[in-house]
Amino acid sequence: MSEKKEVPLAAAFSPADIEAPLYQKWIDAGYFKADASSTKPPFTIVIPPPNVTGVLHIGHALDHTLQDILTRMKRMKGFEALWLPGMDHAGIATQNVVEKQLAAQGLSRHDLGREKFVEKVWEWKAESGGSILDQMKRLGDSVDWSREAFTMDEGLSKAVLTIFKRLYDEGLIYRAERIINWCPRCLTALSDIEVEHSDDAGEFVQVRYGDDELSIVVATTRAETMMGDGAVAVHPEDERYKHMIGKKVLLPLVNRMIPIIADELVDPEFGTGAVKVTGAHDPNDFEMAMRHGIDMPIIMNEHAVMANSGTRFDGMDRFEARKEVVEELRKLGRIVAEKRPYVHAVGHCSRCDTTVEPRLSKQWFVKVAPLAKAAGDAVRDGRVKIEPEEMSPRYFDWIDNMHDWCISRQLWWGHRIPVYYGPNDEVVVCGPGEEPPAGYVQDSDVLDTWFSSGLWPFSTLGWPDDSADLKKFYPTSVLVTGYDILFFWVARMMMLGLFAMDGIAPFKTIALHGLVRDRFGKKMSKSRGNTVDPIEFMDKYGSDALRFTLARGANPGADQALAEEWIGGARNFATKLWNASRFAMMNGATTEGALPAFDSLGGIDKWILTRLDQTVTEVDSLLEKFEFAKACELIYHFAWDDLCDWYLELSKASFAAGGESAATSARVLGEVLDQLMRIMHPVMPFITEELWCAFTGKETLVTAEWPKPNSGNSDESSIALVAQVQNLVTEIRRFRNDQGIKTSAKVAAKFIGLDTAALATYESALRQVCRLEEMTGGASARIEVGNVTIEFDLTGAVDVDAERARLTKDLATAEKDRQTAKVKLDNEGFMAKAPMEVVQEIRARLTETTADIERITAALAALPANK
RNA sequence: GGAUCGUUGGCUCAGCGGUAGAGCACCACAUUGACAUUGUGGGGGUCACUGGUUCGAUCCCAGUACGGUCCA
Known part of the structure; x- marks a missing residue:
């Protein structure tokens, strides 16, 4: 009988005891620091910057787990791996948080004034912002903290000024009076993608315009805007109305005469086939009004309260006014038909859910056509790959039909627009270090948050300076993110990156993952009450278990369901590894000395090494293809079924016999465990580090070499042989x-x-x-x-x-x-x-x-x- | 309304032209010195429906139904 050895591992696996110290060890040793002067090939990922106001939610946990898997694997493969962390200043969100705090003291931002308010936001950031960064440490993120970035940092702000000026000088940024999405609560313009459409119960009324001489019935869901009507529009081919085109009709309530115009945009099938044209308060109407030179009176203020309509409705909120207007029209006998509730799509502010008000105002825009063309082409001609490929139609569909991008926001927190106006409306744009002429006044608006995050892949590397980081690490290797921000963020990085970096796209591959849903595949939301807290899961089951569960569910581009028990299952898997390692060590498993020649080994040893080689080879190739779920599945079954259930069991006789056969088994088992820990490390970094170091006596797995696929230690016949043994055992x-x-x-x-x-x-x-x-x-x-x-x-x-x-x-x-x-x-x-x-x-x-x-x-x- | 994805055991998902797989759940038995956060054995699916292609279809094609997502 062979001697059982003492093992330096606790009898029971306790994640809480090992995780924090291990992370500290990694940081102290500087394993995550990337070296721009290294001769190794670069591998770069920039983190999708979480909001400075954010806390780690389950979606981050998934996103980060996948990025960490890739980064850790590449680091082990000998790349100079850089995973760059940082945060987004999140204009509206952050301003809202601080304004709420002020409101609790009965103050508004205007009481403080712009400068003081911004100071206050910085204070808030220093005190309570960025709690997500500590949570990332819990998760084990192997990011390079020495390069942590923030979109409002000096360097990144310089990048913003630089790109703004360059775009402006090339005629790609302009100022214009347009209909934009306006949030009457946040009091700022919003871009198209900051508006979320949902089906709301509104009303649909048909109103008779005109008098005894000429009348026409228009259909509308927004009766309150009729005081701003400049015309009535019909389809040019509509026989019902053809004779009226060009005539004037009386606008009720305000008693103004407005023209009847013909425009292709009108759908004759919809409603009565006649629509009111309110150029200042509806995007479609705006287009028609522009085409026909129709008046566009503005009859609401920035709070969406009726104003300047010259009627008694002035001073009413828009929804109150809607009721009152309809009531008044009803009294006048002008309501021909009404439908209530009428369910239709209505836009809401993505930040505060207030119903968005289309508003005519002067804003800054990016002319996207040439930028979007370049961004589309980069993917079309294969310079940038979208994984999974099935997602690319969505990208094209969007980027090829993109509207000009409204980038000015009426906020105080953000990059202030570097435009200065002279006394006679002269316009000067200042790049970094440039000063406007005396007496010029800066535009009071700030830039859309996505404008600065669109520069993220190079602004974080030191651009516009020709920095060592930029040379070494740009373009980044892969962008890992949820398909939900393909439009928000990815498309903007593509456009701005190609523009700023002379046609070199910011990443070679865009790897998209899905959303984490509840156990029944339903979307998680506060209102459903089915949200989960990743921190709680890490407390209960360990970070490795959470990571493994998320990675195991991550099929490219597909959403995944998550239930707490499944994390428990992953914890059980970790425990299994722990116990198997203890058993291996008790029996003297070792990595010391040369592995016996493969041909000299017995069938079972050949078999486990063959299976190991197959697993390493497939896992390697799957991870390179972002097939995280499949890779994890293979690891799980190799470790649990092949290694624990069969190899360890079948080897017990050999260990019991002692002598040479035990020594051989010990060396083979050592080899298998060593290699298994290596391929598992990217997914479950904590437990593998703990076990591997205890087992090999070496310093760290973080920088250990990645196993070589197709090792040559492979014998197909051993697979058939062990299958026979397994069949025999199962039958017995x-x-x-x-x-x-x-x-x-x-x-x-x-x-x-x-x-x-x-x-x-x-x-x-x-x-x-x-x-x-x-x-x-x-x-x-x-x-x-x-x-x-x-x-x-x-x-x-x-x-x-x-x-x-x-x-x-x-x-x-x-x-x-x-x-x-x-x-x-x-x-x-x-x-x-x-x-x-x-x-x-x-x-x-x-x-x-x-x-x-x-x-x-x-x-x-x-x-x-x-x- | 347009686009797009999906419909496989109780649940969540793999598979995708040659006898249906996994995890969890379920049933029975078991505390054997790695492990009850376990082990062993077991039950359970006409792969949404209807046509078509094929020697052969869960897999390919067309249509239908239902569900999801994005855009309007």
Whole structure:
């Protein structure tokens, strides 16, 4: 018997005890710091910057886990790996938070004034911003903290000024009076994507415009805006209205005469086929009004309160005014029809959910056409790949039809627009370090947050300076993010990156993942009450368990469901690894010394090394393809099934025997464990580091070498051999189970035919695993598995009924299988057209099942006919 | 309304032209010195429907139904 060794691992795995110290160790050692002067090839990921106001939610946990897997793998593969962390200043969100605090003291930002308010926001950031950064440490993110960036940092602000000026100088930024999305609560313009559409219950009324002379019925969901009408529009080919085109009609309530115009935009099928044209308060109407030179009176103020309409409705909120206007029209007998509720899509502010008000105002825009064209082409001609590819139509669909981008925001927190106005409306744009002429006044607006985050992949690397980081790490290797911000962020980085970096796209690959949903696949939301807290999960099950669960669910571009028990399952997996490692170490598993020559090894050792090589090879290739779920699945089954359930069990006899065979097993087991820990490390960094260091005595797995695929230690025949052993074991266990023999009970048994099956060497392993001892007496039962017969001496009576049931079931299976094979072979078409290999396979199946049936039938007949 | 994805065991998802897989859940048995956060054995699916292509379809094609997502 070999000696059991002392093991420096706690008897039970406790993630909480190891994780924080390990992260500290990694930071202290500087493993995550990237070196721009290194000669290694670069691998770069920039983190999608979380909002400075944010806390780590489950979506971040997924996003970060995937990025960390790639970064850690590449680091082990010998790349100069840089994962760059940072945060976004999140204009509206952050301003809202601070304004709320002020409101609690009865103050508004105007009480403080711009400068003081911005100071206050910085204070808030210093005190309570960025709590997500500490949470990232819990998760194990191997980011380079020395390069942490913030979109409002000096360097990044310089990038913003630089790009603004360049775009302006090339005519790609302009100022214009347009209809924009306006949030009456945030009091700022919003870009298209900051507006979320949802089906709301509104109303749909048909109103008779005109007098006795000429009248027309218009349909609208927004009666309150009628005081701002400049015309009524109909389709030019609409026979009902053709004769009215060009005439004027009376606008009720304000008693103004407005023209009836013809425009293709009007859908004759919709409503009455006649619509009111309110240029200042509707984007479609704005287009028509522009085309026809129609007046666009503005009849609401920035709070969406009626103003300057010259009616009694002035001073009313828009929704109140809607009711009042309709009521008034009803009194006047002008309501022809009404539908209530009328469900239609209404835009809401993505920040505060207030109903967005289209508003005519002067704003700054980016002319996107040339930028979007370049961004589309980069993907079209393959310079940038979108993974999974199925997602690219969405990208094209959007970027090829993009509207000009409204970038001015009426906020105080953000990059102030670097435009200065002279006394006679002269316009000067100042780049970094430039001063406007005396007396010029800066535009009071700030830039859309996405304007600065669009520069993220290069502004964080030092652009516009020609920095060492920029040279080494740009373009970034892969962008990992949820498909939900493909438009918000990814498209903007593509546009600005290609523009700023002379046509070099900011990343080579865009790897998209999905959203985390609840256990039933439903979207998580506060209102549904089905949100989860990743921190709580890490507390309960450990970070590795959370990471493994998320990675295991991550199929490219697809959403994933998540339930707490599944994280528990991943924790169990970690525990399994812990215990397996303890067992291995007790038995002297080692990485010391050369691995014995592969050809000199026994079948089981060859088998586990072959399986290891297959697993390493496939996991490597899957991770390179962003197939995280599949890679994790392979790791899980190799570790649990192949290694723990079979190799360790089959090796116990060898360890027990001691001597040379134990030494060989110990070395092979050491090799398998070593390599397994390496391929698992990117997914479960904490436990693998803890186990591997304890086991090898080395310093760290973080920078250890990634296993080589296709090691050459591979023998296909060992797979078939162990499959035979497994089949034998399973059948014996099944027999024992059916006979009601306790797992722990030793049974006397004799193998017949192991020689011919070339399994004689494994008899002791088989006996160990199946708990069989030498049989001295006569046999009372027997089973046949392939060419091998096992005889048992059951001390008690054999349960003949159970045995008959088992055989009957086997017979039924064999007969069914034989039948399907026979049907195929009797089919002339099949015989004539199916490929040779397939026909042979089916023939073999027929032969096999026929033999099985004979054998089982004989066994059944041999059973004593009791009762 | 347009686009797009999906519909596989109780739940969540893989598979995608040659006898249906996983995790969890379920049933039975078991505390054998790595592990009850466990082990062993087991049950459970006409792969939404209807047509078509094929020797053969869960897989390819067309249509239908239902569901999701994005855009309007």
